[in-house]
Amino acid sequence: MSEQTPAVVAATYFDALGRGDVPTALAQFDEAVIWHQPGANRFSGDHLGLEAVGALLGGMMEVSQGSFQLAVTGPAMVNGELVAVPVRFSGRREGASMDMAGVDLLTVRDGRIIEVHLFSEDGAAEDAFWG
Template sequence: MAEHPDSVVVRRGYEAFSQGDMETLRSLMTSDCTHHSPGSSQMSGHFKDADNVLAHFGKLMELTGGTFRVEVDGIYPDGRGHVMSTHKWYGDRGDRGIEMRGGLFFTIVGGKVTDVDECVEDIDESDAFWGQAD
């Protein structure tokens, strides 16, 4: 059974992210794509347009000294332009590390990601890990 085209987009995105391939990531998003990150840390908020979304991803790497990584658990399309993914993410920051389950809810139009809503297992722990802006 072939993988749904929307699932292919999301899987390619995870692979590109894991390889640091920002060019491929950009090609999978609309120019006005928005990423919504939960909580109240410096990594929380609404990141509008592909440049800001990619800068947000870059900051994940910057704050963790390049240790941030994601392992996909599952990718689930609804066949109507939405895909839910589940994963576990890891990172080290200063003297603390984190390992947390989470998920992303993608909206896909015309084979490109237009919107991403992020959910995490423990918002308070995520906020504590990322901290506030310096």
């Protein structure tokens, strides 16, 4: 099997997320992935390893009462093993909602996502939503 390029791995990941196919999305990560969640909320900080990232995503779905969504809003920009993807993410829960633009920066090596950095247009609003 040939190695997948960073662009293909990122496209597979975001396509799976868009379909709600969490197992396929998670299969794009390396076991030792590092996920950097921005802000000052319950999910902020570094999440190390596939299990921790799965728990993070599950927690976000739980807090958002299953409403959290992420959509790609433009073309992926590739620079070697880095892939920057413009996104829009939203969610709602009792008494709160969020809907904003962001950028997901993936580092893809040897056909697997090894690191994720997230950026949002309104960190304070995101913190308020996640609590």
